[in-house]
Amino acid sequence: MSSDTDVSLSSYDEDQGSKLIRKAREAPFVPIGTAGFAAIVAYGLYKWKSRGDTKMSVHLIHMRVAAQGFVVGAMTLGMGYSK
Template identity: 80%
Template sequence: MSTNTDVSLSSYDEDQGSKLIRRAKESPFVPIGMAGFASIVAYGPYKLKSRGNMKMSLHFVHMRMAAQGFVVGAMTLGMGYSMYLEFWAKPKP
């Protein structure tokens, strides 16, 4: 069993803020998905008081599905964007 001794320790020295900023630059749709998820979760309690005669559990299921749909959509757009950059936008040698 071989071990890799050339492990870079620079990633271990990063704090959470700089790691999030670095990863946001690498894949910009992740923070968009996180922000959309957080905004839908924050919108849920606001919409809760005006739900009418809808059951509370059904309201929570709708909010959960909306948040998950936003995150999956952001992930799909991010994958499409990275595929575009890798296969079509890359200059041919």
């Protein structure tokens, strides 16, 4: 009698680092989008003090639009890459 309910536990045995690497290989544009988002946020925080006479709300809106644009672009490239 064969057991159809046997489940391979090899995916449960991997640690967080190898799981992250495996997921990044499956969808390479996810870490690229995340890194780009973090870079734009870091740049926005760095330029916050030297924004000149620009209002804070305008500066934050520009940074939000840039970060969202980068993530949407990475998602679009990822969709094109996967097909």
